[in-house]
Amino acid sequence: MTYANRMKIKTDKDCDLSLIRGQPVAILGYGNQGRAQALNLRDSGVSDIIVGSRGGTPAAARAGEDGFEVLSFAEAVKGAGVVMVLLPDEVQASVYKEIIAPNIKDGTALGFAHGFSIHFKEVIPADTLDVFLAAPKGPGRALRDLYTQGLGMPCVIGVAQDTSGNANALALSYAAALGAGRAGILESSFREECETDLFSEQAILCGGLPALVKAGYEILVEAGYAPEVAYIECLHEVKQIADLMWKGGLDFKNQAISNTAEFGGYQAGDRLVDDHVRAEMRAILLDIQSGKFAKTFSEDRDQGFKTLKSRRAGDASHEIEKSGEKVRATMPWLMKNES
Ligand SMILES: NC(=O)c1ccc[n+]([C@@H]2O[C@H](COP(=O)([O-])OP(=O)(O)OC[C@H]3O[C@@H](n4cnc5c(N)ncnc54)[C@H](OP(=O)(O)O)[C@@H]3O)[C@@H](O)[C@H]2O)c1
Incomplete structure (x- = not known):
């Protein structure tokens, strides 16, 4: 068996949490990943978090009960410096095209928790955006439980577009805010995460x-x-x-x-x-x-x-x-x- 190059696994000491703490973050979707990520980010000191939702659903109500401001996808995207797409993979293309693209500001960082939409070109982001991956390796419930126990879940990160020159540092910062820096952050790519995850x-x-x-x-x-x-x-x-x-x-x-x-x-x-x-x-x-x-x-x-x-x-x-x-x-x- 031959091995590809072994990577250095990053931890909290390699991440600058102030990067994500300094950004208004829109979490689109409050399901399995959305809830866990929003709660972990808040507990990591990210103070400006808006949950984007199509509204009127139990998930939207839960986000409100958890103390988050809930706006439409369009409104949430407009004010954000980081937009995290935590919708089911199969709806991301239409939501990006119809709602995110017309509302997102140039220079915003667009994040995903799985490489599927970007790798298979279902979503083709504007070239004015940073595009990063922070894919926790497990379900949202476990992501949250580990975090509240002071532990963390490993996370695979990647960068598809780096207009700011800062996308990898932001991805590391976002992953650390999820608690992944306590467990291990693997610097990979959308392609590698997507194909190995599906396999x-x-x-x-x-x-x-x-x-x-x-x-x-x-x-x-x-x-x-x-x-x-x-x-x-x-x-x-x-x-x-x-x-x-x-x-x-x-x-x-x-x-x-x-x-x-x-x-x-x-x-x-x-x-x-x-x-x-x-x-x-x-x-x-x-x-x-x-x-x-x-x-x-x-x-x-x-x-x-x-x-x-x-x-x-x-x-x-x-x-x-x-x-x-x-x-x-x-x-x-x-x-x-x-x-
Ligand atoms: N689940 C996991 O274990 C896991 C692990 C790692 C990465 N990921 C990735 O994380 C991302 C999110 O997955 P998830 O499992 O967290 O998703 P999910 O729980 O199935 O859904 C998330 C949210 O999407 C909204 N939604 C569903 N259908 C919609 C539609 N047609 N239009 C607009 N909003 C819709 C739902 O909102 P309402 O209820 O308000 O309608 C829900 O809050 C995916 O990219 C997935 O591959 C998932």
Whole structure:
């Protein structure tokens, strides 16, 4: 295996928080990322934050309850020095074209939390803007929880346009205000973040892993084992192993599991992830790099997410969900604070 150049991982000491503290910041969207980012920025001393919203939604009401001024997207953008686009990727192109572009001032820094829209040219920003990426590597809830515990979530940053000459320093400053400087900030690019993020989602996190869980559950139940036991073995226990790998890597995980589990794991892992699977993983990466995946995703969006909705309904009605509901009923604390 050959390695690209290893990078220096930046931390708080490499970031100048005063850059973002000195800017009026518009956070467009108050969902998963928007809420967590706005709250973390405020707690990091960014005092001038406006939340942009299409209005009249629960998210807009929540932003108001959290003490933020909420304006229309257009009004929020007009007064901002930094505009952070925290809308679903599939709506960013139309919101940019119809609302952001006509209202944004020259010299404003336009930020994204994922490289998709810029890398696949769904959004083509005016050349008078700085364009930066600050992509926290995890969901908003975890971003906020880690921050309030005095910890942080790693963040990948990048710069697509640097008209001011200051875009990278601003991206570092923004990421530090999210708390990422306590964990690690990786100076990357829109392309690298976008392609690696899509690949890990598809091949591992949201594709490979759930598919393995469902298949494992189905095979055990078909073989006559109790669905509740199959649920615990194939889904519930994923967290324990994921937590061990997350904390300390593979060897740390191996120290914490039995020799039986480790030995069987090597044998089965080799059988499962064989040359065919590796070839498919490479093909998935090629589809991402060529833009084929982005095209398929946009086509589904244009048809009202017909495929996405049908697959989501399929997961919701899968047998494993019934077993999960039953097993989790004795552990109501699992969903504590999930509102
Ligand atoms: N979710 C994650 O774990 C995660 C992690 C890292 C990066 N990211 C990136 O962060 C960005 C935001 O993702 P998200 O998951 O935070 O988004 P989200 O929670 O799905 O949505 C964010 C906001 O977008 C607004 N919105 C939805 N549809 C809209 C539309 N058609 N027009 C205008 N506003 C609309 C919603 O406002 P209302 O409810 O007021 O309508 C909501 O407040 C994306 O680029 C994503 O790739 C996400």
